[in-house]
Amino acid sequence: MTNVRMIRSSGFATLDDAIERAIRVSSPLPLPSSPELFQRELRLRFRPLEE
Structure with missing residues (x-):
């Protein structure tokens, strides 16, 4: 990982x-x-209040 x-x-x-x-600690x-299979970009969506 190079950038967040x-x-x-x-x-x-x-x-x-x-x-x-x-x-960062997962890197x-x-x-x-x-x-x-390698992608240059990984988008994570975190929605703690959504069910």
Whole structure:
């Protein structure tokens, strides 16, 4: 992982920071078995209040 960028804040700075820290400590992610499975961008959507 080379970069983490927040597109939209949750409105809670503490929550935003915790999510970013969790993403950063997950690096390095395991490499896929086939290079064509590798994507340069991974978007994560976190919606804690949605069911």
